Amino acid sequence: MRFSALKVLKEGLTGNKGWTPHWRDPEPKPEYDIVIIGGGGHGLATAFYLAKEHGLTNVAVLEKGYLGGGNVGRNTTIVRANYFLPGNSEFYSHSLKLWEGMEDELNYNVMHSQRGLINLFHSDGQRDAFARRGNAMINQGDDAVLLDREGVRKHLPYLDFDNGRFPIYGGLYHPRGGTARHDAVAWGYARGASDRGVDLIQNCEVTGIDIEGGKVRGVQTSRGAIRAKKVGIVVAGRSGQVAAMAGMRLPIESHVLQAFVTEGLKPVIDHVISFGMGHFYISQSDKGGLVFGGDLDFYASYAARGNLPMVEHVMEAGMTLMPMIGRARVLRSWGGIMDMTADGSPIIDKTGVDGLYIDCGWCYGGFKAVPGSGFSFAHLIAQDRHHAPAAGFRLDRFRTGHGLLDEEGTGSQHNLH
Amino acid sequence: MRIPCPICGTRDRREFTYVGAALPRPSDEEWGAGWDDYLHNRENPAGETRDLWQHEAGCGAWLVVTRNTVSHAVLGAELARGATA
Ligand SMILES: Cc1cc2nc3c(=O)[nH]c(=O)nc-3n(C[C@H](O)[C@H](O)[C@H](O)COP(=O)(O)OP(=O)(O)OC[C@H]3O[C@@H](n4cnc5c(N)ncnc54)[C@H](O)[C@@H]3O)c2cc1C
Ligand SMILES: [Zn+2]
Numbered sequence: 157m158r159f160s161a162l163k164v165l166k167e168g169l170t171g172n173k174g175w176t177p178h179w180r181d182p183e184p185k186p187e188y189d190i191v192i193i194g195g196g197g198h199g200l201a202t203a204f205y206l207a208k209e210h211g212l213t214n215v216a217v218l219e220k221g222y223l224g225g226g227n228v229g230r231n232t233t234i235v236r237a238n239y240f241l242p243g244n245s246e247f248y249s250h251s252l253k254l255w256e257g258m259e260d261e262l263n264y265n266v267m268h269s270q271r272g273l274i275n276l277f278h279s280d281g282q283r284d285a286f287a288r289r290g291n292a293m294i295n296q297g298d299d300a301v302l303l304d305r306e307g308v309r310k311h312l313p314y315l316d317f318d319n320g321r322f323p324i325y326g327g328l329y330h331p332r333g334g335t336a337r338h339d340a341v342a343w344g345y346a347r348g349a350s351d352r353g354v355d356l357i358q359n360c361e362v363t364g365i366d367i368e369g370g371k372v373r374g375v376q377t378s379r380g381a382i383r384a385k386k387v388g389i390v391v392a393g394r395s396g397q398v399a400a401m402a403g404m405r406l407p408i409e410s411h412v413l414q415a416f417v418t419e420g421l422k423p424v425i426d427h428v429i430s431f432g433m434g435h436f437y438i439s440q441s442d443k444g445g446l447v448f449g450g451d452l453d454f455y456a457s458y459a460a461r462g463n464l465p466m467v468e469h470v471m472e473a474g475m476t477l478m479p480m481i482g483r484a485r486v487l488r489s490w491g492g493i494m495d496m497t498a499d500g501s502p503i504i505d506k507t508g509v510d511g512l513y514i515d516c517g518w519c520y521g522g523f524k525a526v527p528g529s530g531f532s533f534a535h536l537i538a539q540d541r542h543h544a545p546a547a548g549f550r551l552d553r554f555r556t557g558h559g560l561l562d563e564e565g566t567g568s569q570h571n572l573h
Numbered sequence: 574m575r576i577p578c579p580i581c582g583t584r585d586r587r588e589f590t591y592v593g594a595a596l597p598r599p600s601d602e603e604w605g606a607g608w609d610d611y612l613h614n615r616e617n618p619a620g621e622t623r624d625l626w627q628h629e630a631g632c633g634a635w636l637v638v639t640r641n642t643v644s645h646a647v648l649g650a651e652l653a654r655g656a657t658a
Contacts, residue, residue: 396617407613409593410642455574455591458619458642463574465587498613554613555606569612570593 158263178343179223179350184357184379188216190537191375191384193362193398194391195219197228197338197523198515200345201530202390202537203354204262209531210538213353216384218377220361224342227392228523230460230492232415232447234428234437235524236273236333237298240289243548243561244501245296250545251528252298252332258527264344266336267442273333273428274303274311276477278322282433286328293330301329311427315478322433322476333428335439341526365401365512372402372511386511388537393458393493395516402509406516407498407554409570411452412491413520414462416470418484420444434473438481446484448474452494452520454571462491494520498554500573501561504533504542505551513537514551519573574640577650580632588630595623595637595656619643625653 157163157176167174190206192199195217206212219225237252239245254261255268277286283302290300301307305317308327317324350356357379364376365387374383391398393410425440438448450470453462467489474481497503497517502525504515515533518525532546553559554568566572574586594615599607616622622642628634635653640646 394619396615397619405610405614405616407615409615409617410619456594456617456622456624456642457645459645463586463645465585555609570615571591 159265178347179356182355182357184216184218184360184377184382185355187374187383188355189214189384190386190388191215191382192217192388192390193375194226194389194394195223195346195356195358196226196390196392197224197342197345197526198392198518198529198533199388199390200342200349200356201526202388202515202533203349203356204345204352205531205534206538207349207352207354209534212538215349216355216357216382217349218360218362218375218382219356219358220378222358223346223356224339227492227494228342228526229339230415230490231338231523232437232439232449233335233338233523234273234333234439235268235336236330236428237296237524238273238275238289238293238300238328238330238333239563240292241561241563243559244563245292247528247532247545247549248524249296249298250531251525254527254531255336255524258341258344262344262348264340264347266340266344268334268336269442270332270334271427271439272311273330273430274308274327275330275430275432276308276327277325278433279325283325290328299330299332301331303327303329312429314424314480316476319476322431335428335441337442338523345526345530362398362401365398367402367509367512370510372509386513386537388533389512389514389516390533392516392518392522393495395495395514399514399516402507402512404507406503408495408517409456410458411454411494411496412457412459412462413449413452413494414466414470414489414491415447415449416489417441417445417447417487419487421446421484429477431473431477434476436470436473436477438474445487446481452496453491458493460491460493462489496570496573498570498573499560499562499568500564502529502549503551504529504536504546504549506536506540507551574645574647576626576636576638576647578628578631578634578636579650579652580634581628584628584631588628589626589636590629592625592627592635595625595653621648626650
């Protein structure tokens with residue numbers, strides 16, 4: 157089934173009876189060439205690109221719950237390419253280009269909206285740092301505009317520009333930054349992979365990884381054993397637990413990140429606004445809800461829900477930045493489990509086990525990485541060599557100290573990201 | 574979340590700064606697997622864990638806190654100096 161304007165019109169007029177399920181629901185086969193553990197955004201995109209770019213379709217994605225039930229359906233959907241460090245910037249640049257072609261590539265409306273992202277600054281020092289970041293973005297071939305105070309005011313007249321503690325000096329504007337419909341991204345990749353022959357197996361928890369003589373042989377699951385020549389681990393917040401099944405310990409600590417949404421309002425916030433000094437960011441969904449969040453709760457957690465101190469902190473930061481937000485009513489809040497690495501950057505690499513690959517450590521920024529990570533991880537699994545834009549995401553960089561990707565410049569230490 | 578500081582009594586989580594997994598400091602003189610494990614690699618358990626917190630807005634003591642990462646229940650705290658491994 158393909159989507160088209162004509163099809164939507166026809167179905168609308170005939171009671172929407174002609175739509176079919178978006179993907180098949182097959183029984184697991186006893187053996188595959190490649191098994192991907194984890195049916196989040198990254199796992200589904202990996203399966204899609206294995207099929208599309210490498211012609212590998214004897215592939216299964218094993219998901220312990222339902223497709224898209226993890227972080228891919230819990231995030232605040234910011235998509236951007238405003239990284240500074242070589243190693244990160246070419247990867248996110250590639251990922252954003254894939255976003256820009258995604259709806260055509262998947263024939264799926266993911267509501268990708270390049271509404272522009274503005275990172276605010278509040279001092280001369282911060283302005284210099286953002287000017288430098290903007291230049292790095294431009295050198296990478298992406299877009300960045302340094303706005304002064306009046307420039308920000310034209311876009312965001314409702315901010316508190318004269319706040320005593322954080323007066324607004326200006327902002328770094330990234331016009332191609334924006335948001336997307338998170339569930340649709342998972343569904344679109346799922347449909348594309350399934351159409352090409354990939355088996356998507358839900359309610360199938362991987363409970364063990366079979367290794368013989370240093371080589372991967374398959375996995376044990378809640379639906380029986382499945383043999384595989386190659387296995388990819390892409391389980392986000394659960395990375396440490398699944399890697400432990402292969403005897404590995406990762407440079408990862410799982411933390412909880414919360415987010416919030418208000419009841420639907422008329423259009424008021426046209427951009428994505430990031431208020432780094434207050435650890436606060438916000439956008440407005442197409443349904444009208446103000447979607448916002450802050451920092452990690454800052455302690456190891458698998459609870460997928462946070463505590464009140466961070467709720468208070470985020471609300472205070474929102475009030476500081478845009479006092480008008482106090483009139484909106486919060487509808488709900490939730491949390492997700494983040495796979496935090498020691499330097500805050502991800503890992504896409506081989507492991508010590510032949511045929512076993514891992515893609516993890518996306519921290520709180522892995523939604524925008526979904527297409528790029530899927531593309532690069534598929535390349536690594538299919539060709540057994542790194543895809544150039546993701547070649548810096550090495551697992552051994554912590555042990556060797558070479559190529560650490562400490563984007564925030566805070567140090568490579570677990571409690572600092 | 575509230576943490577029972579052995580010196581100050583039970584206090585709000587806001588008074589404490591999280592540092593990370595409570596691990597024995599390696600005695601190795603040279604950089605190697607011992608230091609890599611200490612600084613980077615984690616058990617990262619879903620369930621009971623022991624981590625280091627500092628009672629920053631209280632007595633300043635470093636504590637080893639036993640808690641559950643799934644339920645957020647705090648099960649106990651002792652001074653890091655002399656904490657049982
Ligand atoms: C509140 C919040 C806000 C965020 N905001 C942003 C943002 O604005 N922009 C951005 O870029 N990123 C954001 N992120 C981060 C982003 O959501 C994640 O980095 C990304 O979704 C992780 O990759 P994933 O989609 O593959 O993860 P998931 O969707 O979590 O996929 C992992 C899957 O693995 C499955 N799994 C786990 N263990 C097993 C097992 N043993 N067997 C089988 N399956 C298993 C899980 O059930 C899950 O479905 C945010 C995250 C949160 C929580
Ligand atoms: Zn104390």
